[in-house]
Amino acid sequence: xxxxxxxxxxxxxxxxxxxxxxxxxxxxxxxxxxxxxxxxxxxxxxxxxxxxxxxxxxxxxxxxxxxxxxxxxxxxxxxxxxxxxxxxxxxxxxxxxxxxxxxxxxxxxxxxxxxxxxxxxxxxxxxxxxxxxxxxxxxxxxxxxxxxxxxxxxxxxxxxxxxxxxxxxxxxxxxxxxxxxxxxxxxxxxxxxxxxxxxxxxxxxxxxxxxxxxxxxxxxxxxxxxxxxxxxxxxxxxxxxxxxxxxxxxxxxxxx
Numbered sequence: 001x002x003x004x005x006x007x008x009x010x011x012x013x014x015x016x017x018x019x020x021x022x023x024x025x026x027x028x029x030x031x032x033x034x035x036x037x038x039x040x041x042x043x044x045x046x047x048x049x050x051x052x053x054x055x056x057x058x059x060x061x062x063x064x065x066x067x068x069x070x071x072x073x074x075x076x077x078x079x080x081x082x083x084x085x086x087x088x089x090x091x092x093x094x095x096x097x098x099x100x101x102x103x104x105x106x107x108x109x110x111x112x113x114x115x116x117x118x119x120x121x122x123x124x125x126x127x128x129x130x131x132x133x134x135x136x137x138x139x140x141x142x143x144x145x146x147x148x149x150x151x152x153x154x155x156x157x158x159x160x161x162x163x164x165x166x167x168x169x170x171x172x173x174x175x176x177x178x179x180x181x182x183x184x185x186x187x188x189x190x191x192x193x194x195x196x197x198x199x200x201x202x203x204x205x206x207x208x209x210x211x212x213x214x215x216x217x218x219x220x221x222x223x224x225x226x227x228x229x230x231x232x233x234x235x236x237x238x239x240x241x242x243x244x245x246x247x248x249x250x251x252x253x254x255x256x
Contacts, residue, residue: 027065028251030058030118031085033078035071035092038124044181045124046231047091053234054089057244063253071098079108087118087250089243091228095125096137096144106136113140116219118250122243123228126183138189142214142222145183153203154181154229160238161207163197169213169223169246170198171255173238181229184208192217199225199242211242213249221250 032051048070055066069081071092082088088109092098100106113119121141128134131147138144145152157177162170184203188195192214199211211225223246233239245255 025063027061027063028086028253029065029067029084030247030251031081031088032066032068033071033088033090033092034068035098038093043231044229045093047093049231050091050122050228050234051089053240054243054247057240058247061248061253061256064248064251074102075105078102079104082108082112085112085117087120087247088112089120089122089247090125091122092125094127094129095121096128096133096146097130099140100133100136109140113216113220114218118220118247118252119222120243120247120250121222121224123181123183123226126186126224126226134187135190138187139191140222141224142195142212142216143186143188143209143224145186145226147187150183151185152181152183155179155201155203158182159202160210161200161202163200163207163209164213167196167198167213167249168255169242169249171245172241176236176238178227178233178236178238179230180227180233182208182210183226184210186226189214198223198246211246213246221252223247223250 034047034051038045051068058064058066119141126145128146134144134146156179158180161175162173182201195212195214197209198213200207201210214222248255
């Protein structure tokens with residue numbers, strides 16, 4: 001009897017030894033949230049096509065499980081999806097307002113931040129026409145394009161400078177020129193001065209932050225990029241590298 005028991009225990013430990021690497025190598029879960037078209041001309045604010053482009057870039061990563069979710073109506077499944085994710089990227093219309101429009105939704109994103117999850121935001125997803133949602137959004141994502149005094153401009157040949165070339169999200173990216181609508185003069189979180197410019201663009205003779213990273217005080221990471229008004233810019237190597245590398249960084253994974 002004792003021999004049978006000892007054999008059973010040995011088999012159990014062996015099974016555990018074989019199983020543990022599988023658990024250790026479980027892929028990180030990245031949720032890409034997009035919204036319906038918002039009335040902008042075709043080729044701009046292409047939210048669904050944009051997240052699909054990013055998913056295509058990341059499809060070879062075995063350490064990342066990508067899920068796309070359409071934020072339709074009340075987005076009832078949203079809080080649960082956020083709760084199961086390690087990082088979330090927003091590509092939605094007037095996202096700062098959208099985030100605060102539902103208490104359960106905002107609570108889910110705050111819970112994600114508290115457990116060290118990653119947060120990313122693109123273009124109008126960081127936006128709000130009203131000032132009220134700015135603070136809650138900036139305290140999660142690091143910065144916000146919000147309020148009646150928000151600044152934005154279409155620039156035919158914007159000079160973009162890599163402000164933090166040693167950051168993992170900037171790997172392989174050099175200064176470049178692009179046609180883009182950039183948001184600038186962003187409102188930054190007052191919780192922590194650690195928001196760092198990743199890219200800057202020359203606008204009206206000044207260098208303005210248009211992409212940033214933030215190592216949040218609780219241990220999580222946030223990233224934002226004010227560009228991607230024009231969908232064609234997803235074809236640019238700089239853009240694909242920037243967004244994919246940045247989201248991998250929020251997941252605390254290395255870019256290949």
